[in-house]
Amino acid sequence: MLAAEDLAHVPVLASVPPDDLARLAQTAGDVRLAPGDYAVHEGDERSLFVVVSGRIEVTKLVDGIERVIGARAPGQIFGEVPITFGTPYQGSYRATEATRLMLISARQFHALAATQTEVLTKVATLAAERIGGLRGIATAPFKARAVMLGHASDDRVRELRTFLTRNQISYDWIAPDAPDRATRWTGPTLTEDQLPALVCDDGSLLTQACSRDVADHLGLQTRPRSDSYDTVIIGGGPAGLAAAVYGASEGLRTLVVEREAPGGQAETSSRIENYLGFPTGVSGDELARRALQQAVRLGAEIMVTRRAAQIDPARKTVTLDGGITVQARSIILATGVSWRRLSTEGFERLLGKGVYYGASRSEAGTTQGQDIHLIGAGNSAGQAAMFFSNHARNVTLVVRGASLEASMSKYLVDQLRCKPNITVALQSEARAVHGDKALTALDLFDRASGTSQRVNSGGVFVFIGADAETAWLPDAIARDERGYVCTGEVVAKLGRWPLERDPYLLETSVPGIFACGDVRASPVKRVAAAVGEGSMSIAFVHQFLAHASRPPAS
Numbered sequence: 001m002l003a004a005e006d007l008a009h010v011p012v013l014a015s016v017p018p019d020d021l022a023r024l025a026q027t028a029g030d031v032r033l034a035p036g037d038y039a040v041h042e043g044d045e046r047s048l049f050v051v052v053s054g055r056i057e058v059t060k061l062v063d064g065i066e067r068v069i070g071a072r073a074p075g076q077i078f079g080e081v082p083i084t085f086g087t088p089y090q091g092s093y094r095a096t097e098a099t100r101l102m103l104i105s106a107r108q109f110h111a112l113a114a115t116q117t118e119v120l121t122k123v124a125t126l127a128a129e130r131i132g133g134l135r136g137i138a139t140a141p142f143k144a145r146a147v148m149l150g151h152a153s154d155d156r157v158r159e160l161r162t163f164l165t166r167n168q169i170s171y172d173w174i175a176p177d178a179p180d181r182a183t184r185w186t187g188p189t190l191t192e193d194q195l196p197a198l199v200c201d202d203g204s205l206l207t208q209a210c211s212r213d214v215a216d217h218l219g220l221q222t223r224p225r226s227d228s229y230d231t232v233i234i235g236g237g238p239a240g241l242a243a244a245v246y247g248a249s250e251g252l253r254t255l256v257v258e259r260e261a262p263g264g265q266a267e268t269s270s271r272i273e274n275y276l277g278f279p280t281g282v283s284g285d286e287l288a289r290r291a292l293q294q295a296v297r298l299g300a301e302i303m304v305t306r307r308a309a310q311i312d313p314a315r316k317t318v319t320l321d322g323g324i325t326v327q328a329r330s331i332i333l334a335t336g337v338s339w340r341r342l343s344t345e346g347f348e349r350l351l352g353k354g355v356y357y358g359a360s361r362s363e364a365g366t367t368q369g370q371d372i373h374l375i376g377a378g379n380s381a382g383q384a385a386m387f388f389s390n391h392a393r394n395v396t397l398v399v400r401g402a403s404l405e406a407s408m409s410k411y412l413v414d415q416l417r418c419k420p421n422i423t424v425a426l427q428s429e430a431r432a433v434h435g436d437k438a439l440t441a442l443d444l445f446d447r448a449s450g451t452s453q454r455v456n457s458g459g460v461f462v463f464i465g466a467d468a469e470t471a472w473l474p475d476a477i478a479r480d481e482r483g484y485v486c487t488g489e490v491v492a493k494l495g496r497w498p499l500e501r502d503p504y505l506l507e508t509s510v511p512g513i514f515a516c517g518d519v520r521a522s523p524v525k526r527v528a529a530a531v532g533e534g535s536m537s538i539a540f541v542h543q544f545l546a547h548a549s550r551p552p553a554s
């Protein structure tokens with residue numbers, strides 16, 4: 001417990017009478033931190049801290065990068081802005097050495113301030129000064145972490161832009177023929193075959209750049225840091241990230257293997273309206289951003305641009321593309337689903353050159369002022385139509401059926417009707433796409449009249465449903481006829497369960513390998529379900545590990 005003498009050197013409390021100071025010392029929290037421990041995180045609720053001994057550094061995420069923006073030494077306080085203005089913390093506070101803090105709760109502070117107005121004045125004055133400092137950070141000129149040079153029509157440019165956006169890395173993209181190229185492109189003169197090229201903030205120049213090189217140079221993790229983990233989670237969508245948050249927070253050595261970037265399908269959703277706790281909806285990328293930060297803060301390793309290529313069910317190893325193998329005590333499959341393909345004439349040739357499966361928000365710029373077409377009648381297509389209608393000139397939703405109501409939520413159908421630049425072409429099909437180097441037109445077939453017309457198109461985005469991509473899994477992991485992974489009592493009923501104990505709810509036909517989210521054979525394909533199952537899977541991992549480490553019954 002703290003004593004009044006511990007606070008004698010704190011200027012903010014200098015005017016507090018000894019008895020009151022002694023009472024405060026006795027009732028306040030006595031927090032001891034090891035180097036690297038956090039007192040509070042950005043976004044936490046208000047409170048006030050006094051540094052009794054040690055040292056605290058203040059960090060803030062600015063444009064996705066953690067910056068150290070200040071420090072606190074013994075006798076200094078932090079939390080003055082939240083406590084004065086009733087806001088959450090605007091930065092995180094981390095010990096750089098063994099540190100002791102006094103924690104004054106909001107209630108204690110207001111009780112103290114009611115009788116000790118000088119304390120209130122001093123804290124409020126410090127808060128006003130700090131606000132000035134934070135404003136300086138917010139108004140600092142924007143500096144992109146990477147500058148990319150490449151053609152809009154180049155598929156690799158699109159892939160890199162999506163990759164950077166999904167990894168929350170700020171970048172500036174310059175088309176080689178842009179009039180202001182000379183002022184924005186900081187790299188050397190390059191030939192066409194060296195594009196796409198990037199200058200990264202570590203000064204390196206990447207030519208013919210690919211996602212993994214870019215990830216390596218921008219400090220993203222692309223290799224495991226260890227040979228073995230308590231749990232290896234394959235897939236970094238909502239299910240995988242939820243499992244990572246729970247796994248890491250519960251002390252499991254946790255690795256997430258993600259072939260692209262964290263966020264999964266949800267990242268492409270412009271507004272998820274039905275996720276609990278977000279009354280006005282939340283965009284998929286915002287949800288993914290928060291989940292990623294949370295998982296990393298709690299200690300999970302998130303590896304990007306690595307595909308899990310093989311699982312050895314007997315040895316519980318996961319082999320990644322590139323040949324790296326990691327040992328796992330448990331494995332969680334959270335690989336979700338991938339967009340179903342259309343065999344429409346011209347699609348394969350123009351894929352990535354105006355024809356896309358799904359859509360990410362980074363596509364918005366390329367549809368600016370264009371007439372675009374979205375194929376599909378589900379919520380994904382509806383959400384994308386709403387999103388693109390703020391960028392494209394006209395958005396046409398191409399729907400095979402006679403109405404949208406059967407396949408799309410009512411709130412979305414209502415929203416679409418209110419947008420003057422969205423047209424719904426019912427009983428219609430895309431029969432062919434045209435264009436030399438990039439998409440220029442689409443043949444729209446009217447099923448009611450049996451006629452076809454060619455319309456100009458600046459982009460065709462396909463949302464016709466998705467399938468589990470699980471052909472790479474070993475036969476030992478049972479799947480249904482559509483490739484979804486069977487779990488729990490289903491594997492028992494199939495006669496695929498090898499142990500005496502029952503399988504856990506999310507356990508596959510291989511003990512210790514679990515499946516959660518969209519990849520699991522279940523009728524519910526939703527963010528909330530994926531997050532719930534991802535979280536639950538960790539509870540089953542604990543049970544499995546506890547069971548596995550028990551000595552065999554004699």
Ligand SMILES: Cc1cc2nc3c(=O)[nH]c(=O)nc-3n(C[C@H](O)[C@H](O)[C@H](O)COP(=O)(O)OP(=O)(O)OC[C@H]3O[C@@H](n4cnc5c(N)ncnc54)[C@H](O)[C@@H]3O)c2cc1C
Nearest residue numbers: 235237238239259264265269308335336337517518526527
């Ligand atoms: C446009 C759109 C809008 C949506 N809107 C809503 C909505 O409003 N409300 C709602 O509840 N749901 C919505 N959904 C559905 C929701 O996004 C999914 O149910 C949810 O994302 C499923 O999460 P998941 O983690 O199981 O799988 P996914 O999100 O599919 O994530 C799987 C991840 O695994 C990775 N992966 C796959 N295979 C491998 C491998 N071999 N190695 C490494 N990584 C791999 C993928 O790259 C991906 O990142 C929407 C979906 C879309 C596409």
